[in-house]
Amino acid sequence: MTDSGETVIDLRSDTVTTPSERMREAARDAPVGDDVYGEDPTVNELEQRAADELGMEAALYVPSGTMGNQIAVRVHTDRGEELLCDRESHVYRWELGGVAQHAQVQTRTFDAGPRCVPTPEQVADEVVSRDLHRPGTGLLALENTHNYRGGVAVPKAHIDAASDAAHDRDVPVHLDGARLFNAAVSLSTPAPKLTASVDSVMTCLSKGLGAPVGSVLAGDESFIEDARRIRKLFGGGMRQAGLIAAPGLAALDTVDRLVTDHANARRLADGIDDIDGLSAPQPDTNIVVVDSGPAAVPSEALVDRLAGRGVRVGEFDEFTTRLCTHRDVDRDEIATAIDHIADAVRSVTT
Secondary structure (H helix, E strand, O other): OOOOOOOOEEOOOHHHOOOOHHHHHHHHHOOOOOHHHOOOHHHHHHHHHHHHHHOOOEEEEEOOHHHHHHHHHHHHOOOOOEEEEEOOOHHHHOOOOHHHHHHOOEEEEEOOHHHOOOOHHHHHHHOOOOOOOOOOEEEEEEEOOEOOOOOEOOOHHHHHHHHHHHHOOOOOEEEEOOOHHHHHHHHOOOHHHHOOOOOEEEEEOOOOOOOOOOEEEEEOHHHHHHHHHHHHHOOOOOOOOHHHHHHHHHHHOOHHHHHHHHHHHHHHHHHHHOOOOOEOOOOOOOEEEEEOHHHOOOHHHHHHHHHHOOEEOEEEEOOEEEEEOOOOOOHHHHHHHHHHHHHHHHHHHO
């Protein structure tokens, strides 16, 4: 609630969702054990189900998507090797330089552009062979959906082409699939088909699926065995974690409702695009990126004015603002948010 008692419409991220009543009941009733010993039945069930949902042999429950990505880089690479990734990728842009600290690898970026993943030609050009002078490329990291580039759902063919080019050069591929199920729904492509050509994948349960905590990292059994040790090293070993894993299981039953978030995102983008001075391209999934440059309204000012009206959005760049639809924002609130955005722009420009 705002100071005036109005409901806050929080569009900063789909991480702000609150657990459903079913999730709360699942947490209350979950059978638990010590997960470090492998004795928590609910965590074990979640890991097996997640592996099946992602088309992998095994999976590991981790507290966050960032930890999942960082573990993957550590397992796949040797110290000093290069991580190859898009310059706007989450693992490079938003994870505090963790790959340099945790895996001790150096990062080399490419510009994936609107495609969001490299072409096979880019992979061929960027992969470095190990020799007396160069450390070699240890891992290619891809992202689907691509967060910073607007929640783009990357087609299977593009993922496969980049992965095949990397594998031809003996480079493994990790997929940051924090919102992979959004991509699967948008593309009408089952998640296992989107992961068929990669060596590991991380996906979040605490974004669009609405669980309060946690992500899963998946790969073959040998990879997950190594990942479990690194999770412990990173401080991610959990005890009676079934209490938070149980809502994750419930979250996996809600994938189909992501269609609603995508529809609301399109409504939001259409409404914003109709506001003079704002541009909002049609989104693939649940992320709407707004360009306020034509109105000469800095994102910081737009964020501030909207906060005073009970609408929370996120600043990305000087004139770029991100809005993210999710389960806790309904169609009527989308319409209200559009009205407030129009008012906020007028208040800055007049």
